[in-house]
Amino acid sequence: MVASATEGVKISAAGLPMVAPPGGEPEIYSDRWELLWSAGVGKGQRWDCAAPSPSLVDLLKSGKVDAKGKRVFVPGCGRGYDLPVFRSAGASQVVGLELAPSAVREAQAHLQELGLPEADAAAIEMLSGDFFRWSSPQGPFDLGFDYTFGCAMHPSMRADWASTWAKSIKPGGTLVTLVFPINPDADPNVGPPFPISPALFRTLLEPAGFEVVSEAPVPAELSHPPRVGKEVLMVWRRK
Numbered sequence: 001m002v003a004s005a006t007e008g009v010k011i012s013a014a015g016l017p018m019v020a021p022p023g024g025e026p027e028i029y030s031d032r033w034e035l036l037w038s039a040g041v042g043k044g045q046r047w048d049c050a051a052p053s054p055s056l057v058d059l060l061k062s063g064k065v066d067a068k069g070k071r072v073f074v075p076g077c078g079r080g081y082d083l084p085v086f087r088s089a090g091a092s093q094v095v096g097l098e099l100a101p102s103a104v105r106e107a108q109a110h111l112q113e114l115g116l117p118e119a120d121a122a123a124i125e126m127l128s129g130d131f132f133r134w135s136s137p138q139g140p141f142d143l144g145f146d147y148t149f150g151c152a153m154h155p156s157m158r159a160d161w162a163s164t165w166a167k168s169i170k171p172g173g174t175l176v177t178l179v180f181p182i183n184p185d186a187d188p189n190v191g192p193p194f195p196i197s198p199a200l201f202r203t204l205l206e207p208a209g210f211e212v213v214s215e216a217p218v219p220a221e222l223s224h225p226p227r228v229g230k231e232v233l234m235v236w237r238r239k
């Protein structure tokens with residue numbers, strides 16, 4: 001029942017589950033995502049933008065990142081709006097991974113509603129699993145995408161987040177991070193979403209084995225309206 005599913009879970013102003021107390025177990029923190037999803041996250045509610053990310057569409061169209069024939073990984077993909085974007089850009093396989101089983105069901109329903117051609121539907125897999133524990137039987141991916149996933153990590157989980165990304169992408173492969181929310185005035189310990197920045201991602205991803213290929217603020221017309229001015233698109237190469 002909705003009432004009991006959310007009982008005791010504090011919800012932030014952004015509609016997200018509040019963090020565990022300092023020193024709290026990441027598992028307890030992570031469990032809250034299913035509580036939220038099972039209570040209902042409608043299209044366009046909370047973090048859900050009800051549409052693919054315009055800056056990702058633009059990046060792939062520009063050819064600066066080539067998805068053709070690539071295996072693509074999108075952990076914490078929520079309803080999976082960005083998965084078909086990679087397939088449209090020529091990816092051979094797109095895997096969305098969600099910790100919350102209710103999110104997996106929502107994403108599968110969304111993909112079904114799109115009525116994709118059979119070959120495209122078959123190339124997109126929406127799986128249930130924990131980013132920190134799951135690995136593909138086919139090995140690391142060519143390309144990864146992180147949007148509103150890094151900012152969903154409790155600060156105590158960030159080093160593991162970076163090293164898990166390093167394990168998930170093959171040497172020479174690419175990681176695209178759409179860094180949001182950039183809000184230097186916000187308390188860094190309050191979230192999710194926790195305020196993040198390109199500088200923070202450099203301190204995490206460079207020691208884990210990535211180098212920056214490009215970094216650019218997202219132009220207003222390529223952000224979801226409430227996120228204008230708070231996003232930077234970074235492309236990384238796995239060394």
Ligand SMILES: C[S@@+](CC[C@H](N)C(=O)[O-])C[C@H]1O[C@@H](n2cnc3c(N)ncnc32)[C@H](O)[C@@H]1O
Binds near residue numbers: 030033034075130
């Ligand atoms: C803020 S939401 C963003 C969802 C999606 N990226 C979007 O923009 O709509 C973060 C998502 O990450 C998922 N998540 C959190 N921890 C995870 C983990 N360890 N493995 C996989 N997914 C996780 C949550 O269930 C949640 O759907």
